[in-house]
Amino acid sequence: MRPETRIDRCFAALKREGRPAFVTFVTAGDPDYETSKAILLGLPEAGADVIEIGMPFSDPMADGPAVQASSLRALKAGQTMKRTLQLVREFREKDNLTPIILMGYYNPIYVYPNDAFLDEARDSGVDGMIVVDVPPEADEELCLPAIERGLSFIRLATPTTDDARLPAVLANTSGFVYYVSITGITGAAAPVVSDVRAQVARIKRSTPLPVVVGFGVRTPEQARTLADCADGVVVGSALVETIRTTLGPDGRAGPDTISAVHRIVQNLAAGLRSATARV
Template sequence: MTRIDAKFADLKAAGQKAFVAYVMAGDPDFDTSVQIVKGLPAAGVDIIELGLPFTDPMADGTTVQLAGQRALERGMTLDQTLQIVRELRKDDTTTPVVMMGYYNPIYSRGVDRFLQEAKEAGIDGLIIVDLPPEEDDELCIPAQNAGLNFIRLATPTTDDKRLPKVMQNTSGFVYYVSITGITGSAEAQADDVAPDVARIKAVTDLPVIVGFGVKTPASAQSIASVADGVVVGSAIVAQIEAGKPVDEVLQFVKSLADGAHKAGE
């Protein structure tokens, strides 16, 4: 059982919904990024999604793209991204961390070496948006064999024929992309999301977490009410981009987490 599996078991036993927060590793700089990541659990974050900066992030909207650029311009690397997780693990051995990004930096490092280093650093799962199920032998299967969850994205365009294939080797949870398009675009609506969450749950026992287009505590509560939890990324990254102090960023995160957690009350 991974930390992700244990977290969802605990949440289910408590009748709670999950709040997942995404931040870009190294944004706005390494030291500030460490402070933010280390502060997320106390702000109510159940699972941390840590973005791995990449030069060609095709699924990311402008806000997250710019965060990646800022991080790369500050010299952020895969090694430093892993170091942020190591810094977190000095004080926190329970909060799950999912690395989200693209395959190229992992391929360049070498899959076996990357998985060993990720596991040792304290990463629990991977979301690699440009590896479809047809490429499971590349990273998905090796990651699961190494004890990491491989979390798959499902979207509004994932039809009933495609869905079982997408779920085939998924573990940890399913990340449902609530809108068609890139991150940080339109606002997600619970009435639109609920039927697709039910459709996914019909083919998997995994928790379904909804992301993309969730920007406020009210929308976090609304979306979490029709799923097992909610992910917020761009809205948090925008606070960092605006130069808000770490404590203000974490206060904003807490407001979102409180919203999501109200959905389970």
């Protein structure tokens, strides 16, 4: 029996409250380490229930321009995988409740290498991982070793994941299922709610895990429309784009960078809560 995790406890508590999780995504080290840490530390108070932290990578093929730019800003500022894990450690000194998910690509993990990365991720306080370019056929490579260490391995299901493919996607998934609401890259388009509702219902018929919807959710209105069909809603591109628009001419954090991110999180969280309050 898998031990209960922060992710499990979070979704169970939210289910009792009758509302979906608000999942926020930001890139580690964007636009610099200290600003990134301040943004992270303020996310739970602003309304985030779960935090996804992007692991900066130079070729983030599933990400749209906003998230790609955030990775490049972080790498330019000196962010490394070791510093990303250190960021989680420092977050855990202040917050031992909020689930932390690392999201990204396999290359930086592979060169770390795998076992050292998984051990350090667990010890730093990471709860789960989303590694978008490791398919179920390679579960022995990373997924199963992560699970052995108590880390949830969260899979993506997409509009093209048909009934024949879905069992393989769900086989070793834990924590939650991340449903990609659009075909394409992050932030590229708004989800079609009727399509998302049908796909989430289909996935739920095959798994007891929570289903969280992401990619393309940018506004409180969009988050509200998804609140009645999903167990959680992810917003990422809107947050990293807020960081970009508040930078100074030199590319450094401006006086409003941290507060602007927290304000948009507050607005989105309020939108989700108001939607469920009317149900």
